[in-house]
Amino acid sequence: MNKRQKIAPVWRVLTLIVLALFVIFVVYPLILILYRSILDPKTNSITMENFTRFFTRKYYTNTLKNSFKVTVVATLIAATLGLLMAYITRQVKIRGTKTLNILIVVSYLSPPFIGAYAWIQLLGRNGIITGFFNKLFGIQLPGIYGFAGIVLVFSLQSFPLVYMYVCGALENLDNSLNEAAESLGASNFQRVTGIILPLILPTVLASSLLVFMRVFSDFGTPMLIGEGYRTFPVVLYNQFMGEVTNDNYFAAALCVIILFITLVFFFLQRWIAQRHSYSMSALKPMQPREVRPLSKALCYLFVYGVVFLGMLPQVTVIITSFLKESTPGMFTNEFSLVNYRTIFSKNPLVIPNTYLFGLCAIVLVVVIGTLISYLSVRKRSVLTSTVDTLTMLPYIIPGSVLGIAFLYAFAKPPLALTGTAAIIIVALTVRRMPYTIRSATAIVGQISPSIEEASISLGASEVRSFGEIMVPMMMPGVIAGAIMSWVTVISELSSSIMLYRASTQTLTVSVYTEVIRDCFGNAAAYSTVLTATSVLSMLLFFKLTGKRSISV
Amino acid sequence: MGVAIEVDNVIKRYGDHTVINGLSLDIKPGEFFTLLGPSGCGKTTLLRMIIGFNTIEGGEIRVDGQVINKIPTNRRNMGMVFQNYAVFPHMNVRDNVAYGLKTRKVDKAERRRRADEMLKMVKIDQYADRMPAQLSGGQQQRVALARAIVIQPDVLLMDEPLSNLDAKLRVEMRNVIKRIQHQVGITTVYVTHDQEEALSVSDRIAVMHDGVIQQIDTPKRIYLRPANEFVAGFIGLTNFLPADNDGGTLDFGCGYRVPVTTLREGAQKAVTVAARPEEITIHPAGEPGIPGEIRSSVFLGTSTHYFVALNAEKEVEVTVPSDLSDTLADGTKVALRILPDKVNIFNRESHTSLIREGV
Numbered sequence: 072m073n074k075r076q077k078i079a080p081v082w083r084v085l086t087l088i089v090l091a092l093f094v095i096f097v098v099y100p101l102i103l104i105l106y107r108s109i110l111d112p113k114t115n116s117i118t119m120e121n122f123t124r125f126f127t128r129k130y131y132t133n134t135l136k137n138s139f140k141v142t143v144v145a146t147l148i149a150a151t152l153g154l155l156m157a158y159i160t161r162q163v164k165i166r167g168t169k170t171l172n173i174l175i176v177v178s179y180l181s182p183p184f185i186g187a188y189a190w191i192q193l194l195g196r197n198g199i200i201t202g203f204f205n206k207l208f209g210i211q212l213p214g215i216y217g218f219a220g221i222v223l224v225f226s227l228q229s230f231p232l233v234y235m236y237v238c239g240a241l242e243n244l245d246n247s248l249n250e251a252a253e254s255l256g257a258s259n260f261q262r263v264t265g266i267i268l269p270l271i272l273p274t275v276l277a278s279s280l281l282v283f284m285r286v287f288s289d290f291g292t293p294m295l296i297g298e299g300y301r302t303f304p305v306v307l308y309n310q311f312m313g314e315v316t317n318d319n320y321f322a323a324a325l326c327v328i329i330l331f332i333t334l335v336f337f338f339l340q341r342w343i344a345q346r347h348s349y350s351m352s353a354l355k356p357m358q359p360r361e362v363r364p365l366s367k368a369l370c371y372l373f374v375y376g377v378v379f380l381g382m383l384p385q386v387t388v389i390i391t392s393f394l395k396e397s398t399p400g401m402f403t404n405e406f407s408l409v410n411y412r413t414i415f416s417k418n419p420l421v422i423p424n425t426y427l428f429g430l431c432a433i434v435l436v437v438v439i440g441t442l443i444s445y446l447s448v449r450k451r452s453v454l455t456s457t458v459d460t461l462t463m464l465p466y467i468i469p470g471s472v473l474g475i476a477f478l479y480a481f482a483k484p485p486l487a488l489t490g491t492a493a494i495i496i497v498a499l500t501v502r503r504m505p506y507t508i509r510s511a512t513a514i515v516g517q518i519s520p521s522i523e524e525a526s527i528s529l530g531a532s533e534v535r536s537f538g539e540i541m542v543p544m545m546m547p548g549v550i551a552g553a554i555m556s557w558v559t560v561i562s563e564l565s566s567s568i569m570l571y572r573a574s575t576q577t578l579t580v581s582v583y584t585e586v587i588r589d590c591f592g593n594a595a596a597y598s599t600v601l602t603a604t605s606v607l608s609m610l611l612f613f614k615l616t617g618k619r620s621i622s623v
Numbered sequence: 624m625g626v627a628i629e630v631d632n633v634i635k636r637y638g639d640h641t642v643i644n645g646l647s648l649d650i651k652p653g654e655f656f657t658l659l660g661p662s663g664c665g666k667t668t669l670l671r672m673i674i675g676f677n678t679i680e681g682g683e684i685r686v687d688g689q690v691i692n693k694i695p696t697n698r699r700n701m702g703m704v705f706q707n708y709a710v711f712p713h714m715n716v717r718d719n720v721a722y723g724l725k726t727r728k729v730d731k732a733e734r735r736r737r738a739d740e741m742l743k744m745v746k747i748d749q750y751a752d753r754m755p756a757q758l759s760g761g762q763q764q765r766v767a768l769a770r771a772i773v774i775q776p777d778v779l780l781m782d783e784p785l786s787n788l789d790a791k792l793r794v795e796m797r798n799v800i801k802r803i804q805h806q807v808g809i810t811t812v813y814v815t816h817d818q819e820e821a822l823s824v825s826d827r828i829a830v831m832h833d834g835v836i837q838q839i840d841t842p843k844r845i846y847l848r849p850a851n852e853f854v855a856g857f858i859g860l861t862n863f864l865p866a867d868n869d870g871g872t873l874d875f876g877c878g879y880r881v882p883v884t885t886l887r888e889g890a891q892k893a894v895t896v897a898a899r900p901e902e903i904t905i906h907p908a909g910e911p912g913i914p915g916e917i918r919s920s921v922f923l924g925t926s927t928h929y930f931v932a933l934n935a936e937k938e939v940e941v942t943v944p945s946d947l948s949d950t951l952a953d954g955t956k957v958a959l960r961i962l963p964d965k966v967n968i969f970n971r972e973s974h975t976s977l978i979r980e981g982v
Contacts, residue, residue, distance in 0.1 A: 522709045522711065525710075528702065529697075529723030530698070544711075544713055
């Protein structure tokens with residue numbers, strides 16, 4: 072009923088402020104990238120040279136091909152694993168589902184490259200498992216690198232995303248649909264393929280595309296485990312950060328290419344989600360049922376097996392963090408805290424930095440995100456819709472591209488932010504914003520407008536109603552979302568790695584740099600601190616919300 | 624106590640779409656005034672214009688003689704009760720009721736005293752410290768009512784306050800609302816699509832359709848003397864029968880003629896007779912009356928409801944007080960007569976009432 076109502080000036084001013092921030096920190100850097108991608112490095116004239124260079128050389132186009140290959144294969148495997156895991160845990164009574172859920176989320180939230188490095192520890196040339204087989208059979212296994220290695224890491228790291236989304240969809244599937252199908256004479260197989268699969272397929276597709284976008288733009292994993300197998304993001308990183316070849320304008324062109332690809336997949340994902348989604352809410356969700364012992368054993372084996380594989384990198388990292396290294400990468404069996412001692416004395420700022428940046432980003436994300444979602448739901452206007460659309464932009468910007476864009480945009484006054492803590496905090500905030508806004512928007516949508524009207528009719532001003540009624544009502548949901556944001560923010564790598572200096576180094580950056588330097592012991596210790604923080608935050612989340620599952 | 628509300632030729636537009644085009648009505652001080660109509664008729668829109676959630680595109684609304692068009696909602700001093708209660712879920716019952724006093728900077732002790740007094744009045748003082756989630760729908764609506772009245776508003780507005788309650792609670796709550804409105808004597812505007820509810824609580828009712836007021840009258844007159852065919856059809860159950868007005872005598876064709884005394888002078892020939900099920904009587908076939916055949920019957924306790932076919936398309940509903948005599952079997956041929964002083968007669972072209980004043 073309240074289309075086109077009048078909007079109080081205070082909301083207008085706030086909207087304009089938020090809009091200005093997004094123009095400065097999202098639109099402007101992106102435009103700079105677009106602009107530089109069509110500049111000639113020498114003459115500064117407009118040219119398509121950078122793009123022609125990319126598309127005419129096999130060396131570059133191959134990386135794009137490679138990227139698509141690993142991404143497609145990893146996405147398919149991740150989707151299959153995630154779907155099966157979700158369906159089995161929903162249909163079969165499996166003990167310890169809550170713990171499994173936490174473990175699954177933890178394996179998802181740790182940065183993928185940690186998985187890569189841990190798998191090298193296990194299956195690499197000198198890996199523990201490789202070494203075991205080498206000794207057993209007297210052979211020299213090559214170790215898992217290149218295509219297989221990248222796919223292994225990405226599949227195990229990404230299936231949780233599909234798992235979480237599909238779990239959510241299955242939770243909303245009312246059991247009466249199952250019962251109706253059964254009463255109409257459908258066999259178990261017919262019921263699953265004819266009723267359940269079609270209903271959750273949109274969710275599977277949508278989450279698979281998220282996996283696709285994430286995997287496609289990740290550079291840490293192929294960097295570590297890819298060796299000769301070069302993917303697109305690796306070339307992008309090298310072009311920009313590399314000491315030998317450093318061509319900013321060419322790097323900008325690469326950014327534009329990857330932006331274009333993620334944009335296409337983003338719209339594909341949106342299109343599928345809108346066109347093929349069913350609104351379901353279950354009064355009586357499907358209940359796990361008892362099955363025959365053999366199937367049950369297989370289900371247990373599968374579920375625990377997948378979770379074990381997903382957690383294996385984490386476990387490896389935690390164990391090695393407590394071992395002494397004899398030579399780099401070779402761990403003795405001796406328990407020691409030397410790695411922890413090293414990391415605390417080496418750069419004592421790392422942990423405080425991580426927590427501080429994370430907290431600042433979360434506060435910003437929560438305050439701005441809550442405001443934006445409120446404005447775009449309740450004070451709909453052309454202006455707020457514009458802000459709403461703009462805030463979705465970071466969703467499609469790969470972290471490394473955002474990092475590069477920030478370096479372009481904020482190197483010189485008036486906004487000389489390069490090397491400051493502020494630039495990292497802003498990058499983290501911008502990257503997390505779309506997720507927070509999406510969940511906060513859902514929360515606002517669930518609150519009836521008449522609650523606010525009641526408050527206004529009782530004499531409160533609009534701002535007061537927002538502060539005294541809306542904010543307290545939104546808080547529980549927003550806080551729950553903030554904890555999840557916190558966990559993702561502290562494990563962010565791809566933009567921080569572009570923006571950090573020694574004084575603003577964070578945990579993930581430290582893990583990465585230590586791995587690159589072959590200081591695996593230190594890397595393991597850093598990584599363990601990160602994992603411990605994530606697990607504790609997750610436990611807090613479960614404690615506060617009383618939920619058993621999570622959405623990211 | 625109580626103030627008058629004058630709605631003077633107001634217009635409501637959403638973009639190019641005009642929902643209400645020049646509507647006027649006067650509400651008397653202390654009156655329980657109901658806006659009744661099917662969904663989409665503009666009744667809630669009008670209510671929200673009075674409280675200020677909707678802008679007014681033309682005309683003016685005056686409360687106690689003062690134009691309120693430009694006064695923001697939070698300074699209009701009107702209490703509102705919402706369809707979904709809109710009780711603040713994060714405050715306990717007492718804080719909910721006291722919220723409007725807090726915004727009016729009433730001091731804490733006084734706030735508590737007045738909130739508790741109001742809770743007693745709506746009979747939920749024993750739940751003062753509970754959170755809304757622990758209350759039933761009916762109890763929550765009592766909180767909403769107390770919260771709206773405690774600020775001593777000039778006007779109390781209610782937007783379908785009972786439609787989320789179950790049938791039994793609805794009857795109970797409408798009596799509560801009526802009693803408290805009477806006690807406080809506050810001018811009340813009540814919106815509902817439920818005609819029974821409207822008839823039972825209101826001093827006067829405005830029946831609305833497509834943004835236009837069809838009739839403003841007391842519940843009794845709305846029911847017994849509807850101003851036009853829409854009102855007759857919307858309120859209660861009505862059978863519409865075509866007839867000719869032959870100088871004060873209704874001719875239904877088929878030889879059935881009835882003189883009526885209620886027709887106004889110079890009424891047209893072509894009329895529509897609106898007869899409620901209880902305004903038709905059933906007689907043996909062959910006697911004077913409109914011939915028909917019983918299709919089916921439903922026993923409803925106090926009365927028995929017959930569906931009588933007049934021809935292939937036309938079916939009328941008739942209720943007969945129940946007694947122990949046999950229910951007429953399906954297929955029985957009958958003759959129907961109307962109660963001439965009770966039925967309403969409308970102009971067949973303009974659909975407006977042809978009943979003269981004073982009957």
